[in-house]
Amino acid sequence: MPLLLLLVIVILSALFLYWQLVVAEGAYFGKGVVAWLYNLVAQRYNRIKQYDAEDDARFLGAPLALSLQGISQPIVLDVATGTSRLPLTLCRQPLFHGQIIALDNARRMLHEATQYVQTYRDRVTWVWQPAVPLPFDDHTFDLVTCLEALEFMPSTPAALGEFIRVLKPGGLLLVTNRTGSGRRLMPGKTYRQEQFEALLQSLQQTDITTQVWQVDYDLVWSLKPDTRKTCEVFGDLTGLAPIDLLRCPACRAQLDGAGDTLTCRSCGRRYPIGRDGVIELLAVRH
Numbered sequence: 001m002p003l004l005l006l007l008v009i010v011i012l013s014a015l016f017l018y019w020q021l022v023v024a025e026g027a028y029f030g031k032g033v034v035a036w037l038y039n040l041v042a043q044r045y046n047r048i049k050q051y052d053a054e055d056d057a058r059f060l061g062a063p064l065a066l067s068l069q070g071i072s073q074p075i076v077l078d079v080a081t082g083t084s085r086l087p088l089t090l091c092r093q094p095l096f097h098g099q100i101i102a103l104d105n106a107r108r109m110l111h112e113a114t115q116y117v118q119t120y121r122d123r124v125t126w127v128w129q130p131a132v133p134l135p136f137d138d139h140t141f142d143l144v145t146c147l148e149a150l151e152f153m154p155s156t157p158a159a160l161g162e163f164i165r166v167l168k169p170g171g172l173l174l175v176t177n178r179t180g181s182g183r184r185l186m187p188g189k190t191y192r193q194e195q196f197e198a199l200l201q202s203l204q205q206t207d208i209t210t211q212v213w214q215v216d217y218d219l220v221w222s223l224k225p226d227t228r229k230t231c232e233v234f235g236d237l238t239g240l241a242p243i244d245l246l247r248c249p250a251c252r253a254q255l256d257g258a259g260d261t262l263t264c265r266s267c268g269r270r271y272p273i274g275r276d277g278v279i280e281l282l283a284v285r286h
């Protein structure tokens with residue numbers, strides 16, 4: 001009898017761990033565990049995912065490049081960039097002439113990202129930093145994207161709030177909403193379509209459109225309303241290098257670059273830049 005009980009406990013524990021670590025990817029244990037798991041699979045990530053470049057161009061690259069037409073030097077933020085799927089498909093678009101800041105919480109995913117985007121190194125800046133808080137001023141980006149990642153973050157509303165904060169008025173937000181069996185297996189972390197759209201609405205987003213995309217994800221498009229009065233102008237960011245847009249995560253002041261380090265103008269914290277070019281904000285604990 002005790003042996004049977006032991007067997008049941010072992011099986012239940014194995015199922016629990018499978019659910020928590022494989023299905024939910026560590027989401028219920030916090031962002032440190034999520035990053036640890038992604039670091040473990042980073043080198044195999046693209047082989048596991050088998051992204052289709054043509055599909056990505058059709059559903060992501062082309063429509064996003066089109067939406068940015070008319071902005072002379074658009075600046076894009078891809079949160080939870082993984083191995084740079086979004087930067088890659090966007091940079092391949094002939095219509096796209098902007099800069100992308102690609103941010104992720106898992107350092108090894110970013111290292112892989114730098115390897116995949118070699119051809120476009122001058123157009124992508126990688127930052128090691130979680131999605132909340134984002135190290136940028138309000139109203140910085142023309143487009144913010146976050147694909148296949150919201151449900152792994154500690155709080156979807158907090159993350160969306162940050163994405164919208166750093167979007168320029170009139171800017172486009174593209175995120176994914178988990179669907180299919182994956183949604184039901186992550187209670188408290190996922191949203192039905194109408195709940196997700198209501199959440200975006202409560203954050204003042206407009207023109208919210210859900211588009212069926214992959215087996216496990218819908219694409220959700222929305223706009224940040226442009227509530228500026230005609231006389232009100234936000235700082236002109238045209239021509240600024242992506243590094244000039246970065247802010248110290250500890251005190252929000254500007255950072256100055258010299259060699260392989262960025263130094264905060266206000267608190268003096270020094271943030272290293274890895275040999276692969278990744279800006280390691282997370283290397284400095286606050």
Ligand SMILES: C[S@@+](CC[C@H](N)C(=O)[O-])C[C@H]1O[C@@H](n2cnc3c(N)ncnc32)[C@H](O)[C@@H]1O
Pocket residue numbers: 031034035038079080081082083084085086103104105106109129130131132146147148149152153154
């Ligand atoms: C399934 S991958 C998606 C990667 C990429 N967006 C794509 O579509 O290929 C999820 C990514 O989210 C990142 N991530 C998870 N939680 C995060 C957080 N709190 N802040 C920043 N990145 C996070 C992971 O490190 C991982 O690279």
